[in-house]
Amino acid sequence: xxxxSQHPSWVICKSGTSVKIECRSLDFQAxxxxxxxxxxxxxxxLMATSNEGSKATYEQGVEKDKFLINHASLTLSTLTxxxxxxxxxxxxICSARDGSTTFYNEQFFGPGTRLTVL
Amino acid sequence: xxxxxxxPQSLHVQxxxxxxxxxxxxxxxxxxxxxxxxxxxxxxxALFVMTLNGDEKKKGRxxxxxxxxxGYSYLYIKGSQPEDSATYLCASSGGYQKVTFGTGTKLxxxx
Numbered sequence: 361x362x363x364x365s366q367h368p369s370w371v372i373c374k375s376g377t378s379v380k381i382e383c384r385s386l387d388f389q390a391x392x393x394x395x396x397x398x399x400x401x402x403x404x405x406l407m408a409t410s411n412e413g414s415k416a417t418y419e420q421g422v423e424k425d426k427f428l429i430n431h432a433s434l435t436l437s438t439l440t441x442x443x444x445x446x447x448x449x450x451x452x453i454c455s456a457r458d459g460s461t462t463f464y465n466e467q468f469f470g471p472g473t474r475l476t477v478l
Numbered sequence: 479x480x481x482x483x484x485x486p487q488s489l490h491v492q493x494x495x496x497x498x499x500x501x502x503x504x505x506x507x508x509x510x511x512x513x514x515x516x517x518x519x520x521x522x523x524a525l526f527v528m529t530l531n532g533d534e535k536k537k538g539r540x541x542x543x544x545x546x547x548x549g550y551s552y553l554y555i556k557g558s559q560p561e562d563s564a565t566y567l568c569a570s571s572g573g574y575q576k577v578t579f580g581t582g583t584k585l586x587x588x589x
Contacts (some may be wrong), residue, residue, distance in 0.1 A: 364521060397580075402578040403482070404567075453522075466512075467577065469522040 363387055364456050366470030373444055374478055381439045381473045383454030391459030393437040394467060396427060398451040410437050444477040451475075461468065482570050484580035491558050492588050498554045499583040501568035512577065513542055514555055514567040522567060525553075534574035558587045 365385040373379050382394060392411050396404040408424075410431035418424045426448075427449040428440040437456075441448055453472035483502045491497045493551040504512060510529045514522040531546040541554045555562055565582040572578075 369519075384523045401581065403581045404569075406576065409576075466527060468522065468524070469514075470574075471519065 362458060362468040364390075364454065364470040365449050366454055366473055367475060369471060370430070370474040370476075372476045372478065375445055376443055379441045379444055379475060381441075381452055381454075381475075383437045383456070385435045385456045385458075385468070388456075388458045389434040389470075390437070390456035391434065392457040393431055394455045394457075395427075395437075396453045398453065398472075401420070404453065407439075418477045433445050434447070441475065444475070446477045449475055449477045479584070482568060482578045482580040484566075484568055484583050486582065488586070490588055493558060493560060494542040495558050496554065496556045497558055497585070498552050499566060499585075501551045501570075501580055503549050503570035503578075503580075504566070504572065505546060507572040508546050508549070510546055510570045511546075511551050512569040512571075513551070514569070515519070516565045516567055516582070517563075524532075525533060525561045553583075555585070558585075560587045560589050563587045 365384045367382045394409055395407045397407050398404050406419050407422045408416045408418045408429050410429050412431050412434050416429035426442055431437040451472050451474050455467035455469045485500050512527050513525040516522040526542045528544040533544040535542050543557045544551045550577050563586050565584045567582045569577045569579045
């Protein structure tokens with residue numbers, strides 16, 4: 361149980377285009393989903409927290425107009441990187457919290473998406 | 479300590495050897511400490527969540543301890559096997575929802 365999928369697993373795009381990444385909870389309802397970014401040799405950095413049906417809360421320094429997050433259902437959240445630039449190249453990973461349990465901030469992770477912007 | 483720090487960054491051990499690594503975290507406003515095991519191209523897998531000072535958790539050959547007063551946790555692997563090769567992440571949360579991750583310890587077990 362508690363499986364989270366993420367799609368695509370990797371994507372290469374041209375500078376200026378937009379890229380959408382999907383995060384799905386497959387066997388539970390995720391009232392809260394998190395989006396992280398990881399640069400090489402660095403830790404997972406929280407970008408934003410999204411609650412189903414409401415606007416995402418962005419961490420300081422993360423541009424909400426550039427990283428659009430939608431959490432329209434209890435099983436799906438999307439991250440759209442708009443007008444991507446090479447500096448947006450990174451590893452993006454989502455996690456989800458099961459709404460029926462709140463065991464000490466337990467989160468279930470997707471496998472991540474490697475974004476390369478040319 | 480303001481951030482979550484893990485050491486060493488990486489290590490290589492021979493199959494059968496036991497090993498351990500450290501996670502240091504802010505001891506003030508502590509809520510929970512998580513350990514994850516992350517294999518390449520897979521999702522991070524939760525190993526342990528610990529909340530109480532002195533907590534000790536065990537899962538097969540892997541165990542972890544927690545000292546909330548001084549802000550550290552140790553992860554131990556007894557009799558390392560090649561399948562234990564992975565990055566081990568720890569994360570600390572000081573309140574509801576927000577979790578801060580360390581950079582991980584990358585373990586390579588040599589057959």
